Amino acid sequence: xxxxxxxxxxxxxxxxxxxxxxxxxxxxxxxxxxxxxxxxxxxxxxxxxxxxxxxxxxxxxxxxxxxxxxxxxxxxxxxxxxxxxxxxxxxxxxxxxxxxxxxxxxxxxxxxxxxxxxxxxxxxxxxxxxxxxxxxxxxxxxxxxxxxxxxxxxxxxxxxxxxxxxxxxxxxxxxxxxxxxxxxxxxxxxxxxxxxxxxxxxxxxxxxxxxxxxxxxxxxxxxxxxxxxxxxxxxxxxxxxxxxxxxxxxxxxxxxxxxxxxxxxxxxxxxxxxxxxxxxxxxxxxxxxxxxxxxxxxxxxxxxxxxxxxxxxxxxxxxxxxxxxxxxxxxxxxxxxxxxxxxxxxxxxxxxxxxxxxxxxxxxxxxxxxxxxxxxxxxxxxxxxxxxxxxxxxxxxxxxx
Ligand SMILES: *Cc1c(COP(=O)(O)O)cnc(C)c1O
Numbered sequence: 529x530x531x532x533x534x535x536x537x538x539x540x541x542x543x544x545x546x547x548x549x550x551x552x553x554x555x556x557x558x559x560x561x562x563x564x565x566x567x568x569x570x571x572x573x574x575x576x577x578x579x580x581x582x583x584x585x586x587x588x589x590x591x592x593x594x595x596x597x598x599x600x601x602x603x604x605x606x607x608x609x610x611x612x613x614x615x616x617x618x619x620x621x622x623x624x625x626x627x628x629x630x631x632x633x634x635x636x637x638x639x640x641x642x643x644x645x646x647x648x649x650x651x652x653x654x655x656x657x658x659x660x661x662x663x664x665x666x667x668x669x670x671x672x673x674x675x676x677x678x679x680x681x682x683x684x685x686x687x688x689x690x691x692x693x694x695x696x697x698x699x700x701x702x703x704x705x706x707x708x709x710x711x712x713x714x715x716x717x718x719x720x721x722x723x724x725x726x727x728x729x730x731x732x733x734x735x736x737x738x739x740x741x742x743x744x745x746x747x748x749x750x751x752x753x754x755x756x757x758x759x760x761x762x763x764x765x766x767x768x769x770x771x772x773x774x775x776x777x778x779x780x781x782x783x784x785x786x787x788x789x790x791x792x793x794x795x796x797x798x799x800x801x802x803x804x805x806x807x808x809x810x811x812x813x814x815x816x817x818x819x820x821x822x823x824x825x826x827x828x829x830x831x832x833x834x835x836x837x838x839x840x841x842x843x844x845x846x847x848x849x850x851x852x853x854x855x856x857x858x859x860x861x862x863x864x865x866x867x868x869x870x871x872x873x874x875x876x877x878x879x880x881x882x883x884x885x886x887x888x889x890x891x892x893x894x895x896x897x898x899x900x901x902x903x904x905x906x907x908x909x910x911x912x913x914x915x916x917x918x919x920x921x922x923x924x925x926x927x928x929x
Contacts, residue, residue, distance in 0.1 A: 531568040552883060559586025562902050562909050564888060575889045575901045575913055580722070580754050580866070583781035583823070585902035590826050591784050591819060598818035605814065607807065613817035620824050621792060625764045626772050629798045631791045632812030636753035637668025639777035639789035642806060643716065643749050644672050646775055646793060648692075650747060650800045651713030658711045659749075662698040664724035664893070665717065667751055676716060679724070698724070699733050705740065714747040714774075719765040722754035725893025726861055726868025734771040741774075747797075750776040753789075754866070757781040758827045758903050761837035761864035768863060783820040788812075832903040839905050840864040846914040854921040856928075867899040868892060869917075877927070881920040887913065 534555045555567040562585055564572040577583055584591060598613070605611050618630040631642050644659065651657050661667070665678040674683050675690035683689055696703035704715060715737065721727040741748040750773035755765040757778055762768045766776065775797060779789035787810075793800070810816075827833060844860050847869045851857035859870040871878065875891035875898075882889055892898040899913070 534567045537567070552880075554883070561585040561587075562905050570886065572883075572886045572888050573909060573912060573916070575887060575899045577781075577900055577902050578785065579780065579890060580759060580900040581780045582785045583758060583903045584784050584826055584832075585904045588784065588826070588904075590822050594819050594822035595786070595815075598815050601814070603813060603815045604810070606809070607811060611812075611814035611817070613814040613821065614812040617812070617817040617821045617824075620821055621790065624824065624828075625767070625792065626794060628775075628792055628794045630812075631793075631801065631806065632817070633789040633791070633808040634779075634787045634810050634816075635668070635789050636751075636777065636779035637670045637673045638808065639753060639779050639791050640667045640673045640676065640716075640751055641670060642789075642791035642801075643714075643751070643775055643777050644676065645806055646791065646797065646800055647714035647716075647747050647749060649805065650797060651711075654713075654745075656711050656713035656746075657692050658694060658709065658713060659692060660694050660696060660704055660707050660712060660715045662717050662721070662724075663695050664698060664721060664727070665751070666721075666723035667716070668753075698727060699730050701733055701736050701740065704737065708744060708746065712744070712746050714749050715741060716749040716751065718751045718753075718755060719769060720755040720760065720863055720866050722866070722898075723892055725870075725896040726866055726898055727893075728861065728863050729769065731769055731771075734769050738771050747774040749773055752776045753779045754900075755863075757823070758833055758836060759864055759866050759900065761833050761840060763824070763827065763833065782823065783816050784823050786816050786819045788816040788820055827903065830904070835905070836865045836903045839901075839907065839910050840867060842907065842910050843867045843899060843914070846910070847917070850914065850918055850921060853918070854925060856921060856925060865899075865901060865903060865905070869897040869899075871895045871897055878920050878924050881923050882916065885916050885920060887916050887920070889917075 537555050556564050557567050558565045562574050564574045661676045663678040667673040667676040672690050675693050678695045694707050696707050719729050752765040760768040775793035777791050782788045847860040856872045857869050862868045890898040
């Protein structure tokens, strides 16, 4: 790295920013669609979109215009007054999903906190507070969402865990049945586990779980922070399965990189959180709401859900062919543009080779190569991605031989 701008910035980072991220030494300065450029002028194909955040790609003209327009009018007023954007965004979310109401916040963890508070408040009069969550799940880094996260490595050092959570294996209905007590308020899961390794729920499991929760008067909560907002080829993740949760959380791609989260619940739960019981200073600003509304409009108008399904299938089929050629690829899974290739080793070395070839991808779980590109990705980009992944696997296999 000869570029002094990059070196100076890295030095500042190392000295003044807390070292909570295992980051690579790349300084991105610009993006356009699925392309990124670093300070040294190198171009990259972005198959990560942040972490499933910039789903319309970088510098999308409609998003740039929405940002410019709303920022010239009004960025923020408190939720003690109304703004013209927030209810219109809520209407779009509800009219394209199930009937109910939205609570707006700023991140995935916060949206999940709202889900947890909804379940506890709902259960408080029935003596129910417990939430059954899944092994290998990820729900965020705040203390409550950490307590709901089924990977103990994230909780290590921050004990005692907030009480009230139990863990069972994902896709195992019998385990949920065995864990339920009179105090169970809710079951919480990701329809496709993201950080855990791109693991989709079984359709029959979700259907049976929905019926079981109805029978036992338990809320079914979906964390759609990563798999929602179009990523599975439907606007909401639950629509890919046809199984409605009682409430769900969203964030990541909701406003394409402008921080925003939302918790959406069914109409029957609309009065559980009453005035004064939950709040967020920045929740649903006119700025973030205008951007999120533009994201939804663009996804629908540009037929991006269809593109997501088509390119997602193409990537999975291509990876499947690579699995036949490269013994280190053990399988391929996912849904829509949430794509995972299971490797026989941690994904780090392959990711590093990909970076050197100008491709940005992610890992998930311990050994999964995760691709979550923009929903706008072209066939040409997918073909390029597969060719470069093929090359990277060849390089890695030679290194190991
Ligand atoms: C990223 C993620 C979160 C946490 O979101 P933050 O915005 O980082 O708080 C929660 N749940 C899932 C499924 C996620 O992928």
